[in-house]
Amino acid sequence: MGTEQDGALTRRALLRAGAAGALGITAGGGASAIVGAPAAQARGPQVARGGREHVHSLGTGGGDVDTSRFDPSVFLEQFDWGEISTLPDGGVLRTYRITALDRSIEVAPGVHFEAWTYNGSVPGPTLRCTEGDRLLVEFSNAGSHPHTIHFHGVHPADMDGVFEIVEPGDSFTYEFDAKPAGVQLYHCHAVPLKRHVHKGLYGAFIIDPRGTKLTPAREMVMVMNGFDTNYDGENEIYAVNSVAFHYQRNPIRIRTGELVRLYLINMTEFDLINSFHLHGNFFKYWRTGTRPEHYDYTDNVMLCQGERGVMEFTFEHTGLFMFHAHQSEFAELGWMGLFDVSEDPVA
Amino acid sequence: MPEPIRTPSGADGREVGPVASGRLPLWLRGLLPLVLLVALFALFLFTGPLGVLRAAFPPVEELTIERIEFPQSGRIRVHVVNGGPEPVTVSQVMVDEAYWNFTIAGESTLDRLDDVTIDVLYPWVHGEPIAIGLVSSSGLTFTHEVSVATESPRADVRYLSTFALLGIYVGVIPVFLGLLWLPFLRGIAHHWTDFFLSLTMGLLVFLGVDALAEAVQMSGAVASAFQGIGLVTLGVIGAPLLIEGVGRLGRRAPTASEEISSAVTRRAEALRIATLIAVGIGLHNLGEGLAIGSAYAAGELALGSALVVGFLLHNTTEGIGIVAPLARQPARIALLVGLGALAGVPTILGAWMGGLSYSPVTTVLFLAIGAGAVLQVVFAIGRLLSRRVGPQGERGAWLVRPLNAAGLIAGLTIMYVTGLWVAV
Numbered sequence: 001m002g003t004e005q006d007g008a009l010t011r012r013a014l015l016r017a018g019a020a021g022a023l024g025i026t027a028g029g030g031a032s033a034i035v036g037a038p039a040a041q042a043r044g045p046q047v048a049r050g051g052r053e054h055v056h057s058l059g060t061g062g063g064d065v066d067t068s069r070f071d072p073s074v075f076l077e078q079f080d081w082g083e084i085s086t087l088p089d090g091g092v093l094r095t096y097r098i099t100a101l102d103r104s105i106e107v108a109p110g111v112h113f114e115a116w117t118y119n120g121s122v123p124g125p126t127l128r129c130t131e132g133d134r135l136l137v138e139f140s141n142a143g144s145h146p147h148t149i150h151f152h153g154v155h156p157a158d159m160d161g162v163f164e165i166v167e168p169g170d171s172f173t174y175e176f177d178a179k180p181a182g183v184q185l186y187h188c189h190a191v192p193l194k195r196h197v198h199k200g201l202y203g204a205f206i207i208d209p210r211g212t213k214l215t216p217a218r219e220m221v222m223v224m225n226g227f228d229t230n231y232d233g234e235n236e237i238y239a240v241n242s243v244a245f246h247y248q249r250n251p252i253r254i255r256t257g258e259l260v261r262l263y264l265i266n267m268t269e270f271d272l273i274n275s276f277h278l279h280g281n282f283f284k285y286w287r288t289g290t291r292p293e294h295y296d297y298t299d300n301v302m303l304c305q306g307e308r309g310v311m312e313f314t315f316e317h318t319g320l321f322m323f324h325a326h327q328s329e330f331a332e333l334g335w336m337g338l339f340d341v342s343e344d345p346v347a
Numbered sequence: 348m349p350e351p352i353r354t355p356s357g358a359d360g361r362e363v364g365p366v367a368s369g370r371l372p373l374w375l376r377g378l379l380p381l382v383l384l385v386a387l388f389a390l391f392l393f394t395g396p397l398g399v400l401r402a403a404f405p406p407v408e409e410l411t412i413e414r415i416e417f418p419q420s421g422r423i424r425v426h427v428v429n430g431g432p433e434p435v436t437v438s439q440v441m442v443d444e445a446y447w448n449f450t451i452a453g454e455s456t457l458d459r460l461d462d463v464t465i466d467v468l469y470p471w472v473h474g475e476p477i478a479i480g481l482v483s484s485s486g487l488t489f490t491h492e493v494s495v496a497t498e499s500p501r502a503d504v505r506y507l508s509t510f511a512l513l514g515i516y517v518g519v520i521p522v523f524l525g526l527l528w529l530p531f532l533r534g535i536a537h538h539w540t541d542f543f544l545s546l547t548m549g550l551l552v553f554l555g556v557d558a559l560a561e562a563v564q565m566s567g568a569v570a571s572a573f574q575g576i577g578l579v580t581l582g583v584i585g586a587p588l589l590i591e592g593v594g595r596l597g598r599r600a601p602t603a604s605e606e607i608s609s610a611v612t613r614r615a616e617a618l619r620i621a622t623l624i625a626v627g628i629g630l631h632n633l634g635e636g637l638a639i640g641s642a643y644a645a646g647e648l649a650l651g652s653a654l655v656v657g658f659l660l661h662n663t664t665e666g667i668g669i670v671a672p673l674a675r676q677p678a679r680i681a682l683l684v685g686l687g688a689l690a691g692v693p694t695i696l697g698a699w700m701g702g703l704s705y706s707p708v709t710t711v712l713f714l715a716i717g718a719g720a721v722l723q724v725v726f727a728i729g730r731l732l733s734r735r736v737g738p739q740g741e742r743g744a745w746l747v748r749p750l751n752a753a754g755l756i757a758g759l760t761i762m763y764v765t766g767l768w769v770a771v
Contacts, residue, residue: 062439062449108446110438110484229486236488244446332445
């Protein structure tokens with residue numbers, strides 16, 4: 001994760017971005033005039049302003065999703081910091097309340113999935129805390145099946161959410177200290193495991209490092225997932241944050257020079273791996289986010305189920321830039337999105 | 348001894364059943380159960396016991412993709428029918444496991460038996476397989492695979508003439524060639540005529556069973572609401588009864604002695620059977636043309652010369668079948684041409700239908716009708732043969748007379764061997 005030093009670099013990069021952005025407009029304008037050119041590459045910045053229907057024609061299926069109950073655009077930058085209180089020893093106590101609920105969710109325009117959820121959404125809320133905080137997670141099961149919450153992290157065996165099965169109507173409180181710092185996750189560990197995971201019981205769990213100040217950035221959470229809507233043991237829908245092509249229909253607006261910190265988690269069931277590829281840019285990538293001094297510089301990462309990482313990038317050029325699984329199959333089944341980079345100066 | 352039980356009689360002497368229906372007129376007696384049925388149906392609808400029955404089950408959705416057309420490059424048209432009990436909403440369309448934009452001509456929610464066409468702009472690749480998947484609102488998928496994507500035939504001069512030519516090759520020419528055996532059949536002895544009639548039976552049994560098997564196989568592609576096997580049953584049994592019934596309209600059933608003695612009756616009977624055979628083979632060829640046309644349209648059939656030659660051989664035998672009953676009867680050329688056309692021309696019509704508006708429902712029905720019609724002809728020839736008197740004056744057991752049995756086996760064998768060129 002970036003420190004203030006990286007911030008200085010990005011500000012220098014910002015100066016270059018102005019000129020490059022202007023070039024981007026002309027180049028993009030020329031390319032978009034080519035009929036039948038590969039859609040994503042042919043798109044110039046002005047297309048983003050003018051033609052939403054052009055974005056649709058990328059092959060995202062028809063229609064739109066009702067986002068009144070769950071909006072991936074909101075979820076993207078939403079963190080649950082818990083209810084904060086002070087312990088007798090002066091430490092921080094964070095209390096989270098999570099309820100397992102059966103919910104029908106819309107995973108693609110018009111396609112509904114009978115999900116099992118934490119707090120009614122898939123993924124569940126993104127829990128956020130600082131290393132060393134005392135955490136209380138009050139879990140109640142209002143679903144139709146026994147569930148648990150299994151947190152990735154360092155904690156006692158009886159707080160592991162494996163043997164403490166919470167029957168429907170029952171509740172359980174997990175209590176442990178947040179460590180280590182990094183991007184962790186939580187998910188149900190009741191059996192059959194495969195079903196409890198693919199039905200939607202998972203979420204991000206971010207532990208900020210103690211004593212180190214992260215560079216201010218636009219922070220986003222993307223949980224890569226899939227849905228086996230016809231229960232044949234294969235996913236019909238792939239996405240980040242559950243809704244196929246959501247960020248393609250609703251591109252994520254960022255600005256040139258703006259530092260983006262993305263927490264990426266793979267919770268895709270049935271497939272061995274998933275991946276993340278960013279267009280027109282490279283990013284720094286910290287595997288699990290646990291060792292700040294070791295990062296990769298790439299535009300493509302591959303993750304197994306349960307694997308996660310933190311990435312940081314800054315766009316030099318304006319325009320629409322894709323991000324998607326670099327398994328074309330996943331991409332075309334919903335795991336595709338766009339960053340809409342504009343020139344407005346960083347506030 | 349007790350009194351014999353008497354059936355009570357009405358005043359007019361008509362018998363009255365055990366349940367006294369009083370003065371109810373006959374039509375009302377017939378209608379009463381129907382009225383009660385409608386009342387029960389209404390009761391169910393308004394008080395909702397159906398809802399109670401339904402509540403416990405997840406939705407049973409079934410969509411059937413009946414046909415996939417490739418009208419031009421970059422465009423796919425999907426014909427869909429809802430053959431299931433519940434309404435189904437088409438929410439997404441997958442082409443080769445990728446979501447694609449689509450337009451539906453009409454409502455995206457299909458009630459039972461509703462059909463709809465879906466257009467997809469997709470750069471399909473000529474000669475490669477392609478799979479279309481529909482995703483319903485509940486996430487169920489319905490997939491149909493085309494083994495070879497190729498531009499669908501249009502009703503233009505080129506297509507119509509190609510298939511007219513094919514129909515002529517496959518249906519008309521072979522039948523007429525077969526008719527040319529008439530002078531030969533006239534020259535041979537009676538028992539050899541019977542041999543050729545038996546041979547015809549063999550050919551037709553083979554054709555009928557083949558068509559029936561194909562109809563049963565195809566019935567799997569029919570949306571379940573249209574009951575593929577029901578269609579097969581209807582076609583196979585309905586067609587022969589209809590042909591036989593129409594053939595007998597206005598004809599007085601001859602007595603047994605008349606049938607054997609009267610030369611006029613015998614001539615009429617021979618003509619009738621020849622016509623029946625021509626109609627039966629015609630209906631069969633309609634089904635065959637349908638199958639060829641649809642296979643061509645689906646890119647599954649290359650019209651290679653081997654196949655055309657195979658059909659030529661295969662179908663020439665059909666002509667023998669038509670003229671065999673006429674071997675002992677005078678027949679004008681015009682009549683023979685008429686019979687040949689009746690048997691052969693439907694191949695062209697079938698090919699046009701199959702190529703331009705293929706549907707599993709019509710294909711299964713026509714194949715079954717063809718099978719039934721052909722099997723009906725088998726019975727007609729059997730009846731004809733059963734009246735023949737054997738060389739030693741014996742009657743009956745015509746089928747197992749050595750020469751006739753040999754003929755039948757020869758017929759089956761010819762079909763099998765010529766089929767080696769045709770069977771896919």
